[in-house]
Amino acid sequence: MEKDFDSYAIVNAHIVKSYLDGNFYDGIVVVNGRVLYVGNSDVAKLIARQHGLEVIDKKGLFLLPGFIDAHLHVESLGITLKTLSLSSVSSIEELVSLLKKKIQDDKPRxxxxxxxxxxxxxxxxxxxxxxxxxxxxxxxxxxxxxxxxxxxxxxxxxxxxxxxxxxxxxxxxxxxxxxxxxxxxxxxxxxxxxxxxxSFLDKKVVLREALNHLVSLGITSVGWMSVNESQLNLLAELNSFSSTYSRLYLYIEDNLLEKGVYYKTMFSGSDKITVNGVKLFADGSLGARTAYLSEDYSDKPGWRGVLLLDENKIVDKASMAIQIGLQPAVHAIGDEAIRHVIKAYRRINAGEYAARIEHVSLAPPDIVESLAKLKLIAVVQPRFVVSDWWAGQRLGERVRYLYPFRTMLARGVRMAFSTDAPVEPANPWLTVQAAENNREEEKLRRAEALYLYTEGSAIALRRRDIGKLEPGYKADFIITNFNPFTLPNDYLPEARVLETYVGGRKVYPAQ
Ligand SMILES: [Zn+2]
Structure with missing residues (x-):
């Protein structure tokens, strides 16, 4: 008989059902890729005996809900992983000799x-x-x-x-x-x-590389933003070249919106790939001074950035998306761009459709209040706090409203965590660390960060069956040898998952 990878009982583990619930459980039963029971090992063993399931002893290891990265770019991540890293090069001479060596050793095209x-x-x-x-x-x-x-x-x-x-x-x-x-x-x-x-890179190899990387980090679901046509076509044949991948929730590019229904049906038979929404851009970035602000940039008087889509255009596109069952996700970093998105979303009652705003970087109190009131989802990237260390130059005093995570959470804003990889590293523990290390008044606690990275992100992907390990939920989980609640902040960058499971099936390490 073929071994049933998707049904078994695990006993003697430290199981987290939900990060909102601080308790550990020690037994879990998985049937057909979903959680049937979470509780104690004796009951789990009893159920296993009744159903003739294998019983696996995890000897005290930790079994946790898999991470959900609500916003990243899978193919770009793969390309990044396949390219030569030059971040530690300290001179042009060193660069030239590094290139010479690479060419000599690898004879690349x-x-x-x-x-x-x-x-x-x-x-x-x-x-x-x-x-x-x-x-x-x-x-x-x-x-x-x-x-x-x-x-x-x-x-x-x-x-x-x-x-x-x-x-x-x-x-x-x-x-x-x-x-x-x-x-x-x-x-x-x-x-x-x-x-x-x-164009020289084999896109299948690139995709497989990125997907392997994600499961190795314990990421069991992702929101893949700005998916283009060639990526959709490649994904249609994904099963032929990879089986060990996370659940992929796709947000197609703006220009594919009219073919949204076609792409939705293209993946309607898939358990792990879903065309979920459409990605729109309201403005640019703080780094390039293209994020759209209500007042001038502090380091460029007379300049407020660029508004790519105004309120009316967002209304048109977002309502079209909602009509065909796609979730709108609008990139907005500057405060005035965010206000345009909020006004548009208010007009079409988009909060009822779990409408998302990506980044939501500069968020003064009026924005936080509106987000909460309209039930809009703020998809944030805590690592930006680390990378945007220069933001004070751009914003001056306003920097106190940048990435106000604690304020958002306290005011009841629905939030999700993500990395925007490859912009930031995909490693979830680095994101958790960054959220904890935000400036004093906007720091998040460990359990809050882990909650937003699982259940918070599940809401942003409009899923009610991932993000925790309760009966009926998908058995998407990770195994670690440390307690996620108490691992010291300094140790987070070194944290590694031992195993990753999607739908009860082990996807990392490779079988
Ligand atoms: Zn992005």
Missing amino acids: IVVGRGWDHERFVEKRMPTAKDLDRASRDIPIVLSRVCGHVVVVNSVVLETLRDELQKFPDSYVPRSENGLPIGLLFEDAGYLAWNYAS
């Missing part, structure tokens, strides 16, 4: 790297094509700066992309006196090179 930062270079300048040509004149080299807004390439790439690059002004493609590009490509010109580079 292309070298793609990310994370260089000229502020860290002893030369204090950005590298150019001339520097990279010293590593290779034949193999294409494409290296993205830490911010993602600048890419440097070697001469082969400049040659290949010559026609397309000619269309850009010098501000995007700086040129020397002789009129030739020097190899630095900004914004859209950089994306062009990045897309060219990622």
